[in-house]
Amino acid sequence: MSVLTASPTEIYESGDSAVRVVAISEASEQNWLTVHGLANWLENCGAEGLHGAVPTYDSVLVEFDPLLVSARQVRAFVKLGLLELAHADESAKAPREFDVPVVYGGGYGPDLERVAEHQGISVEEVIRLHIEKTYTVRCLGAPAGSPMMDGPAFPKPVPRLKDPRLSVPAGAVSVAGRQAVIAPAMAPGGWCVIGQTPFSVLNIRREPLVPYKPGDILRFRQIRPEEFSDYAGLELEPLEPGVQP
């Protein structure tokens, strides 16, 4: 049984219906485990009036109904949750793995060459670095439960587009700063799109709407443009344990 030592935290008022809890240790992995562990605990503690928790990298936004609980009571829940983390058994939650086929460049990844040029490396090297890494889903972000991940080992951070696109297609595989993401739904976006997966990621007829959750593992794999249609209509699903793609 692995036991988590929670990071020290600070709690900030965020209006009359939310508080922000920030983990402030030097260890980013411990901060991430702390805020996600706290979010899970808050989701399951059954306290009346708590709407839910939105954990990201080092923080969690706790939303509540101010008619049923006060910000002060929510702070007390948070402190209790942090104490309880020390007793939580994290070993039961083995991460699931996802294999994500991607067509890089061309119309599928219009910013691939721009990224290569900015990094001062070849297009092939950008693709290699993107595929080489094993990604952990850090959190679900906007839009529509996007899997936010730490980016590939590029030489420098990737600048966002000066003019964000009004529409980026579902399945777009993008990088920005030191982060990487897949777009579950069509939306505006300012990240550099380097490829696209033919898998459909979002399914609003299913709960949860996206198949992965924070802590799960993603790997990208290059496919040829002519293979794109072979995957049409298929959904992104976790691999069976022990199966290689």
Next chain:
Amino acid sequence: MTGEILIQQPGNSVVTDLGRTRGPRFGLPVNGALDQYSARAANILAGNLDNHPLVEITALDFRMKATTDILIAVTGAPLTLTVGGRPASQWEPVSVRAGESVSLRGIHRGLRAYLAIHGSVEAETLLGSAAPDTVVGFGLQLKEGTTLLTRRSVGPVRQPYFDLPLFRLGLERPSMGSDLLVDVTDGPDVAEFGESGELLFTTEYAVSGRSNHIGLRLGGELPERTTTGEVLSRGVPVGAVEVPSREELLVLHRGRGVTAGYPVLAVVTSTGLDVLAQARPGDKVRFRKTTVAEATAVHRRSRAQLETLRESVNTVFGLLGIGCRPQWQDLPVAACS
């Protein structure tokens, strides 16, 4: 008895409810009625639960008719309400006969109206809510010819003499107009703006036409971040006041993306969000600083008024037999004289 409502002129209208409170943990915004007080009031006046699906009508004229007798209530921005051509009152229950047209015209001094139907309407849900989500492509935007299934018919309830309004439930209506005062509390990142943060309270801002359910864009003097460096993506509260560009202030509303990397200068209170829900392009907005404790107290007082309204509605509807057997016969004779 179930029936149908036929949308004759949709304007800009959707079926919604109080929002998808389970959405943010899955990366979906809460969405739902932007003016929560008016939406709750409409449902209470129609004898529904607060969270029942209802129609949100933004800016444009709207007309519908029903195949059965129904009872409705219209709240939100001031407008001209007619039923079968006769004027009817907003913020009161209104009886509609089968075949009569219900018309909402000339929304003014505000932007959004709410129309609730006793027994509500059938609507699909996603994570427990009917609220539209434009990003994932969920929800019911009404079109000409859309039919809504109503769950309950209500026989005509009408004053026999001169069709005088039957109900006088006297709910306090939110004040509306083109000069809006919006309460905010300090945001979690207020320190990053230094003294320029005070500009938020000394500047009169103008509402841009590019505002929507995701956020309002406001023109005026802008506070400036004194720190630099990338901010890690964090969950942002509804009501977050941010300065993402040198052009406009951004106030996030219920359709906001759940996470973002901009520092949060201030957060609009729950009641302030209802005020902003009614802001029209060109309206003036001033911000006033309050505390979380005071904001909570104000919010609780306004919800207490709605609870009083609910009790009045339950009493009146009980006597008239709306949604139950009439109870007026049970009253002692003295009470009716």
